Amino acid sequence: MSAAHASESSAEERGVSKRKERERMMDRAIQLRRRYGGYGAVALMALLFGCVTVLTGCDDDGLFSRFRLKPEEVVLERTPDQNYEKLFPYYVDLCTVSQTAEVDGSRGNPFGHAALYIKGACKDEDAPFPQLRRCRRIATDTHDPEHGAGVSVNRWFRSVNWVAVPGYDLFFEGNLKPGERLTQAKVDATVRDAVDKGVFKGVEVSDRWVRNPEQTSIYDFAANSSITTDFALRYARNVFCTRVPVPEPVLDEVIAFLNDKNTEYATGKADYHWNLISDNCVHTVRNALAAANFWSPYSVRRVKLLHLLQLAVPAHEFVNLAVLATEGDGELDDYRQLYRDDPMRDALNDFKWLPTRHGALVKTLPVHEPNDIFRTEFRLFTLQSPLSMGKRADTVRVLSEKRNVDLETNLQYFLDRYNAILATHKEEFDSMATVRGTPFRRFSRVYRDYIVEQRDDVEAKLAQLAALKQAPAAEPVVDAQPR
Numbered sequence: 395m396s397a398a399h400a401s402e403s404s405a406e407e408r409g410v411s412k413r414k415e416r417e418r419m420m421d422r423a424i425q426l427r428r429r430y431g432g433y434g435a436v437a438l439m440a441l442l443f444g445c446v447t448v449l450t451g452c453d454d455d456g457l458f459s460r461f462r463l464k465p466e467e468v469v470l471e472r473t474p475d476q477n478y479e480k481l482f483p484y485y486v487d488l489c490t491v492s493q494t495a496e497v498d499g500s501r502g503n504p505f506g507h508a509a510l511y512i513k514g515a516c517k518d519e520d521a522p523f524p525q526l527r528r529c530r531r532i533a534t535d536t537h538d539p540e541h542g543a544g545v546s547v548n549r550w551f552r553s554v555n556w557v558a559v560p561g562y563d564l565f566f567e568g569n570l571k572p573g574e575r576l577t578q579a580k581v582d583a584t585v586r587d588a589v590d591k592g593v594f595k596g597v598e599v600s601d602r603w604v605r606n607p608e609q610t611s612i613y614d615f616a617a618n619s620s621i622t623t624d625f626a627l628r629y630a631r632n633v634f635c636t637r638v639p640v641p642e643p644v645l646d647e648v649i650a651f652l653n654d655k656n657t658e659y660a661t662g663k664a665d666y667h668w669n670l671i672s673d674n675c676v677h678t679v680r681n682a683l684a685a686a687n688f689w690s691p692y693s694v695r696r697v698k699l700l701h702l703l704q705l706a707v708p709a710h711e712f713v714n715l716a717v718l719a720t721e722g723d724g725e726l727d728d729y730r731q732l733y734r735d736d737p738m739r740d741a742l743n744d745f746k747w748l749p750t751r752h753g754a755l756v757k758t759l760p761v762h763e764p765n766d767i768f769r770t771e772f773r774l775f776t777l778q779s780p781l782s783m784g785k786r787a788d789t790v791r792v793l794s795e796k797r798n799v800d801l802e803t804n805l806q807y808f809l810d811r812y813n814a815i816l817a818t819h820k821e822e823f824d825s826m827a828t829v830r831g832t833p834f835r836r837f838s839r840v841y842r843d844y845i846v847e848q849r850d851d852v853e854a855k856l857a858q859l860a861a862l863k864q865a866p867a868a869e870p871v872v873d874a875q876p877r
Contacts, residue, residue, distance in 0.1 A: 472758045472799045474637065476536075477862045481801075481855050482639040482753050483532040484514035486648065488679060490712035491631035492773035494622055497766070502630075506774075507623055508675045508708035510682065511565055511635070513542040514645050517558040523596030523660040524558045526649045536562040545652060545682075546624040547675040549668035550615070553598035554656045555678055559625045560591055566633065566759065568626025575764045576629055585617045588625050596660060622768075630768040633759040634793075636715040639752075643745050644686040651685035652678075676706035687741035688749045689718065709774060712756075713785055716792040719754035720804075726750040727815055729841040730834060739837075746844060752808035752852050756798050805856050812849035816842075 489509050494502035513533070518525040526543060533541035543558045544565030551557075559565040568584045570576060588594070594612045603619060604610055622630040640648075655678065659666045668674060673694045684691035692706055717723075725732040726748060732738050741748055761770040774789075792798050797807040819842070 471760050472756070472793075474755050474757055474799075475801045477859055478753075478755075478801055479513075479536065480534045480862060481858055482513075484642065484645045485637050485639045485753070486513075486645075486683065487511040487635040487637045487757075488683065488711060488715045489627070489633055489635040490708045490774070491627050491633050494630040495769040495771075495773070496630075497769055502622075505670075505674075506708045507546075507631070508679045508711055509547075509624075509627070510545040510679050511542060511562065512545065512645070512648065514640075514642075515543055515649050516540055517543045517560040517592070519592060521596075524554055524556060524593075524656055525653050526558055528645075528649070544625065545679075547668070547678045548620060548624055549674070550599045550603040550619055551597060551668070552600045552659075552665045553596065554659050555666050556652065556656060557593050557597060557620075557624055559588070559593055564588065564591070564625055566627055567762070568621075568629050570628075570762055573764075575766065576762055576768070577766050581621065581626075581629070581767060582617070584626050584629075585613060585621055588621070589613055589616055593625065594620075600665075628759055628762045629765075630761060632761055632773055633757075634709075634712050634774060635757045635759075636712055636719055636754070637757060638688075638715065638719045638749055638754045640686070641745060641747050644741075644747060647686040648682050651682050655682075671705075674706055676708055676711055680706070680711055683715070684737070687737045687744060688715070689737050709789070710785060713788045713792065715749075716754075716756050716798070717788055719749050719751065720756070720792060720795075720798050722750035726811070727818075729819070729838050732841065733834060733837050742840060742844060743837075746840075746847075748844070752805055752848065752855070753801075754798075755801065755804060756792055758793065802856070802859060805852050805859070809849065809852040809856065812845050812852065815845050816849065 487510065489511060491507045491509070493504055493506055512526070514529050515526045516529040518527040526545075529540045529542065531538075531540050535541070539561050541562050543560055545556050545558060547556045563569050564584070564587065568576075568580075569587060570580065574580075589612055594616060597612070599615055599619075603615065627633050658664070677692050677694050680689070681691040681694075683689065723731075725735050725738045732742065732748075738748060738750075760772070761768060763770050797803045
């Protein structure tokens, strides 16, 4: 065969391969449309699938591979110092988890998942359906059953929007100890534990979930469609969380929003209908924090095109909160810019608190090893499009900077930042006392008082941290009145 003929043959084969790939993509788009609800047209689903291709990096050698987050770009395991628990009585973890992949080659949905873990909010055992209550004590150990609860939305829920998973260990670790092997027997035991602890009390699942008439019990659902999504996350998924300390009033607002949302479905006429584009796990997670003025909420069930312009992607929310909490967009450093940001202004006025703050850290947890059931390689994705080209860079940055993962470095960074704010605005603060007719007069005083209070709080926490490190066996030090 001549070189020219071989080249033509190779080009023809590539053309056939590309046509088959396009056909496969369109078939997949149609499947997604049928599976996740009518979106109006196959064209819309094709656009969505194009986003998914970028999201998952399906083409390992092609254009989209450059958008994938690679394991060498981040440290795969970073957890806050255990002393963190003694310094911050309440916090929220907004967590993104990766796609699941079993050792037999089967995979879960490519979008991953988003969930909350809330220290200070515990599962209400007496409620007839999933609800939260304030924990009965301030826990200083993640193994404490009154430490907190995980909150997770599942696409198959019908009578509620989310479930509450009691305790850090069940939610993240699936009750596994470090180095303990994950076996099928352990999976079965963890499913029984979740059901026995009432995680699915009052939960009805959609009729669409029942694929096998012989498997309809809540145990079957928990074993097939809930474990590794709603609890035991590390059995199968890489976990990425942004942690933000909160005061009691903020904690109460988050709890109230979530309780109200479940009550609407459990006692109302409407059932919950999960939707990939317009009402997924991200909407609940983001809007629970929006209820406490972290940021603006995402609208549910609006015009589909508007949802495509602001896709609710699990990985994005982890990055969005990490950037907001550890850096901000200048609002913390300038009261005038802060005043013009509605959620941030309301957070300061209503709660004397801002989400950009000391103690905001990121944590990363790998898939549990050793593992007989799931593959353990690194997996995470971010969506890249002309509207969100910076997400991958933001992810790498926030996971790489020491002040975002080390408590002492974080506290020192914010101490320096608070002092710089007070020094920079000193003359402005002094002159504002004589200014009349400006919208900033009162707000500038509220802002300055807040910055001074935060500066003092950081200094106190640095002293507490130093004492804890010098005397690790001493009684826990707890700041019972978080600022």
